[in-house]
Amino acid sequence: MTSKLAADKVSAWYGTKKAIEDISIEFEEHSTSAIIGPSGCGKSTLIRCLNRLHETVPKARVEGHVLLDGKDVYEDDPVAVRRRVGMVFQKANPFPTMSVYDNVAAALRLNGVRDRKALDGVVKRSLEKAALWDEVKDSLGKPGVSLSGGQQQRLCIARALAPEPEVLLMDEPCSALDPIATAKIEDLIFDLKKDYTVVIVTHNMQQAARVAETTAFMYLGHLIEVGATRELFERPKETLTESYITGRFG
Amino acid sequence: MAFPFRRGARRARLHPTGSSWGDTLFRAGSGAAGVAVLALLGLIAIVLTVNAAPSLRTFGLGFLVSGEWNPVTNQFGALPFIYGTLLTSALALLLGVPVSLGIAIFVSELAPPSIRIPLTYVVELLAAVPSVVYGLWGIYVLVPLLAGYVAPALQGSLGFLPVFQGTIYGTNLFTAGVILAIMIIPTVSAVTRDALTAVPQNQREAALSLGATRWESIRIGVLSYARSGIFGAVMLGLGRAFGETMAVTMVIGNRNAISVSWFAPAQTLSSLIANNIREALGTDLYLGAVVELGLVLMLVALLINVFARLMVWRFLGTTEGLE
Amino acid sequence: MIRFNRDVRRRIKDRVMVVLALVCVALALIPLGSILFTVIVRGSSVINVDFFTQIQPTPCSPTPGVVCPQGGIANAIIGTFLLLGLSSAIGIPLGLLAGIYLAEYGRGPLVFAVRFFADVMTGLPSIVMGLFIFAAFQLLFPGFVFSAIAGSLALAVIVVPFVARTSEESLRLVPGSIREAALALGVPKYRVTLRVVLSSAREGIVTGALLAMARIGGETAPLIMTALGNSFVSTRLDQPIQAMPLVIFNFATSPYANWNALAWGTALLLVLIMLGLSIAARLLLRRRFRERRIGA
Incomplete structure (x- = not known):
C-alpha cells in the first residue's frame, strides 16, 4: 500500500495533559x-x-512515529519536514508587515532565495493555484492584512503552497469565514488534491462530505473510525460515530 | 502495517542540518545576552566592593553610624549622608505621593476620555526633562521662591517645630525634598494609573450599585482593590528619589554634617559622590569611602526596587488572572 | 432627615475630591510650565550660529567697557552625540538580544530571574552605573577612567536592561499564530525570529530604543566620573569628552555671566532633543496601536 503520510501510534501531551492517544492513520497520496x-x-x-x-x-x-514516504519525520530535521508538509491555520494569519507578494514569497526568501525572476514565477503560480491571482495581481504591493477575510485565507494557502510542499494540512480553514468565502475555499481544496495530499480538520460534517474521499472521526483524543466518506456518514460502524453524525452530541 | 518501534529515538535530532546549527547558535547568543544582564548586577556589586575595600577594612560597620567626614584626618563616616538621603526621600514622598495619586485618580477615573491621553503625555513630559535641567531651574527659580516666601511662611506658622527653626539658607535640605517631589510625580502617577486601570470595571459598578457616590466607588472599589499596586508605585518613587543625584546636588548646599533645621544645607549619598569622586581619586582610603557610599546606595536601592517590583508584579499578575 | 443630611455631606465630599484631583493635576503642570518657560526665555537669547559652532569662551562677567564673548557649545554637542551613538550602538543590540531571549525562549526560573532583575536594574540610580564603570576602569584600565569610551559604557549599562524589557514587551505583542505560520513554512526558528517576528514588532522596538536614548541623553551623574568633560572639541575615545549635561552642571554653578547664559542655552537645546525623542516615541507607539486595531 502506498500511503503518502502515516501516523503510527502517535500520542501527544500538553504538559501532563494527554491530548491524543495512540493514533494510527494513513493518508493516501493525491487525495483529501x-x-x-x-x-x-x-x-x-x-x-x-x-x-x-x-x-x-x-x-x-x-x-x-509519523511516516512521510515511509520515513519517520521525527528522525529528520523538523525544518525540512515542514518545508514538505505545508499548513493553513484556522484564522488567516498573513505576516502583518509584509505585502501580498512578500507573504507568498516569504518561505523562499526566508530560506535564502533572492532571484527575483524565480520568485516572481513562484508567487504567480502559487496565487493562481490558490485562486487569488486574478483578484490581487494589480495590488501585489498592498499589505497582506488589507485583503478581505476570505482573500487573506487564500493568501495563506498560496503562502503555504509556495515552497511546493507535498502535503497540505488545513486546520479548520473556513471556520472564520462567511459561506461564500467558504465555498471558494472548498472548490480550491477540490482542485488542490490533483497535486497535493490534503488533510483537513473540520467541525463541519457537510464540509467533510463535500471535499474529502476519506473521513476520520475522533473523540476525546482517540481515533474512533476511519473510512470512505460516504461509507462513514451512511453506514458508520461505531455507535459513537453514529451518535455524532446524527447530532446526538458535539 | 508494521512500523519499526523505537521509542527512545523520538526527541533526538539524528541529522542536524545547517538550520539547526543556526538555531543553536542564535539561542546560545541571545541566552548569553540575557544572562549578561543578570551577571551585570552581580558584577556591579563585586567591582564596587573591591574598590571600597580600603574603607570597608578600616572602618567596618562603624562607617554607617559615624558622623565624621574629614578627608584631611582620614576619618570617614556615612551618617550625615544617610540622614540627608532618607530625609529628602521622605519629604519627596510626603509631598509628591498625594499629588501623584490625585493625578492618577483624575486620569483613570474622572477625566473625560478625550483629555486622558494628552494629559498622560503631558505629565510624562516631566520625566523627559533631564535631572540637570531640574537642577538649573531649581537654582534660579525654586531656590529664591522657597527661601524668599515659602520658608519664612513655614517658619512663621510652624516655627515652634525645631525643623523649621534657624537661619534660612538658599540651598537647603527642604528645597532638595521639594525638587525630588516634583521629579517622582511622573513615575508614581504612571504606575498608579496602570494599577487603577487594571481594576476590573465590575468593582466600580458593584460600589455604584450600592448607592455609592463616584468618590466612594473610587475609594471602596478602586483604591482599596489596587492598594498593593499603588504601594509598589510609591516604592518605585522612593527608589527614584533615593538615588537621584544632579538636581539634589545643585540645590542641597553640600554640607557634610547633620543639622536639625530643614532650612540648612545638607548632603545626600549621591550628591557627595558626585561632588567628591574626582577629588578622592589618588587617595585609597578616601576613594574607598566614596565608593562605599555608592555601594550602600546601590544595595538599598536594590532592596527598594526588588520590593517595589514584587508588589507591582504581584498586583498586575493577580488581576490578569481575574479578568 | 439624618439620612438627608448625610447624603448632602457625601455629595459635597464627592465634589471636593474631584476638585482636589484637579488641583493635583495643576500642581504637576505648574512646575512643568515654569521649567519650559524659564528654559525657553533664558535659553533662546544665546541660540545663534556661534552657539553651535564655537567652543566654550573664557569666563567673563560684563563690567563697564568690557563685552563678554558669548562662545558656544560645539564641543558639547559633538560629545553628546558621540556618547549617545556609541552607547546606543553597544547597548541597544545587546538589550534587544536579551529581550529576544526573554520573549522567544522565555520559560523557567532563569528567564524569570533575568526579567525580574532587568526590571530592578532600570530602577537603580544612574550614578551607581557610573560609579561601576569608574571603579571597573580603575581596576582594569586606570589610564582611561576619564574617557569617552568609559562614558559610553556607563550609559550603555543603563540602556541594556531598559531595552531588554521594552523589546521583550513588544515581541510578546506579536501573536503566536504569526510565529506558527512561519515555522509551518519550514523556516528555521532563528530566521522566523529575525525576519518575521522582529519586523512585526519593529515599531515597539524602535519606540523602546528612542525612549532609552531619551533616558541617557540627559544623564549627568555617570558622566561626571567617566567622560569628565573637555573644553575643546574631541572625538577621541580614549580622551575625556564634553557633553551637554556636563556643560549645564558646570556652567550653572559658576559665577560668570556668559557661562550661565550658555548653561540656559544648552538646557533649551537638550530639553528640545529629549522632548523630541519622547514625542517621536509616543507617536510611533500610537501608530502601532492604530494599525493593530485595523488589522484585528
Missing part, C-alpha cells in the same frame, strides 16, 4: 482526507504532530 470530531477531541493536535509543529508549544511532547 477529513478529520472530524467535537471541539477538544484532539484533531488539531493530531495534524500539528504531522508537521512537527506540536513540539514548538512549551512543555508539549510527542511519542510515536
